[in-house]
Amino acid sequence: MNTANHLTDDPAVRLDPTRDRGGKAQPLLSVRGLRKHFILKRDGWGKPASRVHAVDGVDFDVHKGETLGIVGESGCGKSTTARLLMHLLAPDAGEVIFDGDPVGGLGGLSLREMRRQMQMVFQNSYSSLNPRMSVEESIAFGPQVHGLGRRESRQRARRLLDQVGLSPALFANRYPHELSGGQRQRVNIARALALEPRLLILDEAVSALDKSVEAQVLNLLVDLKREYGLTYLFISHDLNVVRYISDRVMVMYLGKVAEMGDTEALYRAPAHPYTRALMSAMPSMDPNRRTERAPLVGDPPNPIDLPPGCRFCPRCPLVVDECHRREPDLMALGDGAHSAACLRAAEVSGLDDASLATSQEESP
Incomplete structure (x- = not known):
């Protein structure tokens, strides 16, 4: 069975190394010349007169099995970069390559398939969930859209709830307003994992949580990465959190990459x-x-x-x-x-x- 087009609950297939077509040497995600300018005003001829340089020519790679942390002040372009990678915003220029396949365009990886292999966990755990859908329905929705049966999708949702530390018997039929912030974020993580992605983009995923809950969710992310063979792109303003979870760190400033390197080397001697x-x-x-x-x-x-x-x-x-x-x-x-x-x-x-x-x- 082609695991690129079908969902499966078989762990042996889910973690099949043949999914890594280029092997470990080939980056899972390559970004080249990514750019996004927000036009504020146009002149009388319709040409841009002023624009915000949100992301301005960003290049980086995310290697298979690693966690790349992205840090910087508010407004540096971290979250905009994440949304461009997921094509929630259309980039003005640049190329996104997923495991050797360009995303979009003729002959490239379709957005539907890219979003099955690359999922995102957002900062606001409440607005990320549909208030009219129960926890089980929210997690099962993605697999159903991608062709998995209703019964199998709900079984997967309950299994994922158990893996993120929420009892299916207690939480499956609850709604977002009945959960705490930490519980909602665990649901969001389970929902992101429901499509068996290879890359998770975590955009300030723990910044709104209390420190004790934050530590629990961070440890959960570390365990899930090990179990599922995941790769993370972890965005945060908390340098201590980034140091704890990241293998490499990318520092952004005003839409540009200012510095990049191995976590401990960068923290010991920033250049x-x-x-x-x-x-x-x-x-x-x-x-x-x-x-x-x-x-x-x-x-x-x-x-x-x-x-x-x-x-x-x-x-x-x-x-x-x-x-x-x-x-x-x-x-x-x-x-x-x-x-x-x-x-x-x-x-x-x-x-x-x-x-x-x-x-x-x-x-x-």
């Missing part, structure tokens, strides 16, 4: 001044580690009227004249597993926080 400022802003449980000065000053530039050159120039403590003239590309550092879009990346990675703060005070 972009923006990343270092984010790390300095992380709260610490150590009373001797106090933040005496703001790690980052100034507001982000207007995404409608971006500055020339590097977008981080107005806030960067290490800015030089060339930064205003040229927008840096991602440059590989060391063995190539770590890259940063900064002309002084090698220098930044060797600085300590005190030296960076001194540079910030001295910068005009």
Whole structure:
């Protein structure tokens, strides 16, 4: 049976390695030149007069079996990138390749099949669920649309409820308003797993939860990843959560990738001044580690009227004249597993926080 077109409850088929057509060496998801501009105003000829540069030429890969974390300030383009990948928003340009197959277009992977293999869990657990459908109906709906029988779909829904820690006898017939935030998010995770996807996009999936519930859901995600052989794209503003769950981290700033690398390497020695400022802003449980000065000053530039050159120039403590003239590309550092879009990346990675703060005070 072709597992690309049929749903199955057989674990041996569900985790069949032949689904990885290109093997481990081929990324599960490749994104090239992804761009989305929101037009605010047009001139008398109908041409764009002003636009928001939400996502502006993003390139990255997600390898099979890994968790790629995406972090950045509000408005950096994290959630817009996720919606572009799912084609909930139409990209202006760029290419999305899923396991070697381009998504959309002639001869490519259809959106229907792409959405069966790539599912998303949203931040707002309540608005993500249909208030008129019971928990069981919400989870079973997707498999039924994709051709699984009603009885089999409901059996799968109850099995998934049990796997995410909700008793089917107690929760199957409840409605979203009868659940807590953590319970609703578990239902959303079960619903995303109902189509047996290979990639889950988790957009701030735990940010609205209490810390104790957040820890339970994070551990659930780790267990499910191991059991189902999943790949995660994990979006969050919580740097501690990203460090806990991610294998690699991508830092975004104003619609661009500022830095990318292995989690521990990036946290130990960030190579972009923006990343270092984010790390300095992380709260610490150590009373001797106090933040005496703001790690980052100034507001982000207007995404409608971006500055020339590097977008981080107005806030960067290490800015030089060339930064205003040229927008840096991602440059590989060391063995190539770590890259940063900064002309002084090698220098930044060797600085300590005190030296960076001194540079910030001295910068005009």
